[in-house]
Amino acid sequence: GNSVTQMEGPVTLSEEAFLTINCTYTATGYPSLFWYVQYPGEGLQLLLKATKADDKGSNKGFEATYRKETTSFHLEKGSVQVSDSAVYFCALSDGSGGSNYKLTFGKGTLLTVNP
Amino acid sequence: EAQVTQNPRYLITVTGKKLTVTCSQNMNHEYMSWYRQDPGLGLRQIYYSMNVEVTDKGDVPEGYKVSRKEKRNFPLILESPSPNQTSLYFCASSLSFRERGEQYFGPGTRLTVT
16 A cells, blocks of 8 residues: 655754755555645645656745655755744655545654754 | 634543534535544544545544535544544545645644543
């Protein structure tokens, strides 16, 4: 079945540091890939997406590139801010359809950015 | 404002006392889903619905029921709650199952079963 593996957290950085959160996946077919963010006390929000190999999703300074050869979708940001402190979830939806009508999430990575 | 609402936001109850968590969306979305979030386990899907009167089990459906009588509403029912159902619950929706990767989430319901 489909699965998503994220790097274990928590991740603690200083403001303006470079961020990478690793995400790898296993899927049948041709999945679409997503990053969601959950700020404290809130529901998840879609951060960015990529629907095919070599696509780069980007939003709010965050980027992730869909790498089919390494089955990865790592999240990066060049200079984090305190306001980026949140839990980040990698997710995939299997484009092959069939009976797989769900979104598969990783376990989440807690990011804390200190001033 | 486009949103998914859940009620109640917080609930403390006792073992065996039936409860319902409501979920409503105002975006005319076809696809709706319930998740539970637990420390170390991430987000797990309980049930989902492709459209009115069409529901199916997710990864952890035991102990839960759902119904989808109207497009906008997707209540989660715990007929006999147990302490292992203490969790943070999220309802979510998307335009259709094809866009299930782009879900809008509610604010969450924190349930404690004693």
